[in-house]
Amino acid sequence: MSLLEIRKLSFAYGDLRVLWDVDLEVRQGEIVTVVGANGAGKSTTLRNVSRLVRPAAGQLLFQGQELTRLESHDVVELGIVQVPEGRHIFPEMTVLENLRMGSYARATRPDRARNIERAFSLFPRLAERQRQLGGTMSGGEQQMLAIARGLMANPKLLLLDEPSLGLSPLFVKNIFDIIAEINRQGTSILLVEQNVFQSLRIAHRAYVLETGRVVLTGTGQELLGNEHVKKAYLGL
């Protein structure tokens, strides 16, 4: 079943056209990844879905419902949660307070205790550091906290923008394994990444975006074996 359908999405920042007729689908239960070079339009695609910007043309459907007329807070209530690039945790709040902020919406409060438990079991590091101020954690820990906070809102679809950005190689594999585990526990995921190998490794399906156009699509495995992907993105 289709969860998110993007149809012929076009977008421009002023005169700068960034997306051209992008078609993309996330089905229930999938991890879908969008890979591409710097500036290909990956973040802009996510920002359209979470309604941080408005498309020039095209349709965005979530469980059949049109998103283009909605505001970002409406989209969160429907179950779409974006974890932004660059983390944006609250540096002056503790880990626990940051997690609680993720369930400010009334509907998610009854699940707060259970969701904190789940966050701590996915990220044992956060449990150990729950009383520490967010701003004093390492980059990798802040990234974990940002994802854990996103999960507090009970997302049906989690939008992840460059979760591996700035992480040490040791953390990188770890964060992709955790993303796969979050998906196994029932959350569908749309992931945007420059780490092409790791994101294709965990993706059910993937799209390659080049200068704002989808140029290739297939399963994660298919794209890992694709000659163009190997040459252009995997350095093989």
Ligand code: ATP
């Ligand atoms: P990155 O990994 O660098 O974020 P990306 O594939 O996510 O790359 P986008 O961030 O979507 O790419 O950017 C696509 C294009 O839009 C780039 O040319 C970028 O310079 C431009 N752009 C992004 N944000 C803005 C903005 N707020 N105003 C004007 N141009 C922008």
